[in-house]
Amino acid sequence: MRMPKAAALLPVVLLLGMTALANELSQLKDQLVCQCGCNLVLSSCQDMMECGVAQRMTDEIAARLADGETPEQIKASFVARYGKAVLSAPPKAGFDLTAWITPFVALIVGLVLLSFIVREFARQGRRRLEEVSTSHLERSPEERERLRRRLREELKDYV
């Protein structure tokens, strides 16, 4: 008797489903902060503090995931209950978006300013080079060879 294909695939589907749930639970434990006052994400608090609050929150998440709720729904309900502070990072919306944007804006502004500064330094450098005497270029070949030898001799002490 041949087993129907769907029945044969059932253990695989169940296994994949369980793995997906475990992954979602693991991710949510890193995205939600324990409400015991430790300011740590659930996964850290549970291990570090032996925290009952973290365990209760984790159990609730696991149960709701098993009931078919999505991670977004679970996060939204936790936010409704505890406030935004339950999320381990600020939402990327409204005023909290500035948390994410500001460091990169500051970095870009810094790099743009730096490019102007370096250009100005280089411009001043060129101007100074033009002012510097170029009389050494007018030396005789013998004199230049003598200086080159001397430079090589002196470099020996530093290389």
Added chain:
Amino acid sequence: MPALGTFLVFLAFVCSLLGVTALGWGLRRGDEGLLNVGRRSLHSVFFLVVAASAVLLYLLVTRDFSVKYVANYTSRDLPLAYTVAAFWAGQAGSLLFWELILALYTAIVLWRYRENDRYTPVVALVMGLVNLFFATVLTFSSNPFETLGFVPADGAGLNPMLQNMGLWLHPVTQYLGYVGFTVPYAFAMAALIQRRADDEWIVKTRTWTIISWMFLTAGIVWGGQWAYVELGWGGYWAWDPVENASLMPWLTATAFLHSVMIQERKGMLKVWNVSLIALTFWFSILGTFLTRSGVLASVHDFAEGSIGRYFLVALTAILLGSTYLILDRAPLLRGRNAFEGLLAKESSFLVNNVLFLGLAFATFWGTMFPILSEAVTGERVTVGPPFFEQVNGPIFLGMLVLMGICPLIAWRRASVERLLRNASLPAVVGTLTLIAAFAGTGRVGVAFAYGASLFVIASIVYDWVQEARVRRGYHPEEGLLRAAWRMMRIRSRKYGGYVVHLGVALMAVGIVASTAFKQEAAFTLAPGESAQFAGFELRYEGLMLREEPTKTTATATLTVLKDGQVYDRLEPEKVFPAGREQPHSEVAIARGGLFDDLYAILAGFEGGNGGEGAEEYATFKMLYHPLVNLVWLGFYVMLLGGGFALWGGLRPRRRRPTVPASVPKPRLQAQEPIGTETKGV
């Protein structure tokens, strides 16, 4: 005895006040007698604080529980090593420890530069002001000698999580680093107050800065290592406000260590360097404030108190005072700001500085954003690891790439062609690594991090070999290795820096691998049962309960087998201290590979004690951290590099060969790098 301690701290406060007043007045009037009074007062502060510290140690060791601090942080059964370390385990003691290190540094500076008539008193004045601040806090807000009014039978004991070797390593080195930055800051401010725009303050404080940087590096990494082995969550960095507070001065100090080289070589960036060291010192005080005030919720808040307002005043005063001095003296500090080309090592150092400052700002911004958000929206948010990983991560990656490029760019002026030629081999190594890592892991971020790290290592090795080959051109009798070693010795500062970079690259690989490829599983086993994890077989042998008057310890034994052979034995514990609600875990770690860790946590158990047929189910949380030991190895390589750079700075310099007067002076000045001949104003 506690009264003596209180008296000594009060005397230290009086002497700090006297020292600062005498130095300030003496400098104003040019009165040498007053300056001497000031110096002696600060020396007295050192002796008084040493005496006060000795008193506190005596009270701790003799378990004088009439003293609140002793009762709060020790108990009769606390081992002597932790009883001594309880000195800095709480707020009041740690502030006395801060003051002890500061007073010691002040005394060393006063002794070391005793012959300098005009400069040192101003340095002493600035350091005296910092001494005065801490003596004030100790005297009026956080006195470690405060008594209870009664003598409890026993003390509360030290938090079990603090009872680790880390209590000796992390806080001590962290404070040595934090406090150490007071010295370059004091010299920089003294230079500004004295209207001196030369590089003397940099030359005099170079060693201090490197030592302080090394201590802070050690403090940060040993703190992470402590968390890793003790806290039982398997991580070493949680982007906690207090951790961030220690990272910020490290970032600005590292930026300073790079940019100061441009000032030394070209007499440029004077305002920038003064600002960086001021910012570093400010962040050091902020770090102490965040650790001890409890203004931001942190797992490190082992003690909170009312010292916040003192620190806020000090932080404001440092910020305003430093800013005023820098702005007021800016015209004096204007150097000959000229680069000979756009593409040069100087430019790359400036990009490096912007990235370091960007990282410091992102860390500061993320740490402080909850307060800002609450002030603006009325609702507090949490800024945790996901934020810092997404914001700081890309900047760190950019920093790694730049670390690879920097060694390949020449000072003064470089050409794109030459850079491309130099970078080609390291770039090939980096790109191949990137491709291989992507093919192996399928993760873009990880592949880039690996590629960048290998690029850094390859570019350092390439530059080293190139310089060794140049040396062999002058010294053909030397082999390549000997020439490389000689170059390393001659340019110890440069190669010390390279070794530090190698350490950073190793750390980066370790951090990325241990975070991205961490494996995690939980098993509930009965004795004799086995489970498979990360290529190992874990056999649970049984559980042992050990009851002592102060705690009950459950120890589970796991035999680790690989390919059927016994590989290691793990004994994770769960400790139930008497009188405390929460148990804590003592993790067990086995080396899972050359640099990998197999990490076991005893999450729970049920059943009776000691066999007799009783089933003792135990639940284990197992973690596998690939390459995590590269993090610690990278740190020790960094320390080695820092030490090498320091050694180069300390050993006597070889004298330049004297040119006889008869030899005509070579007229090569026109080819000298612009600015190098004009250090200072």
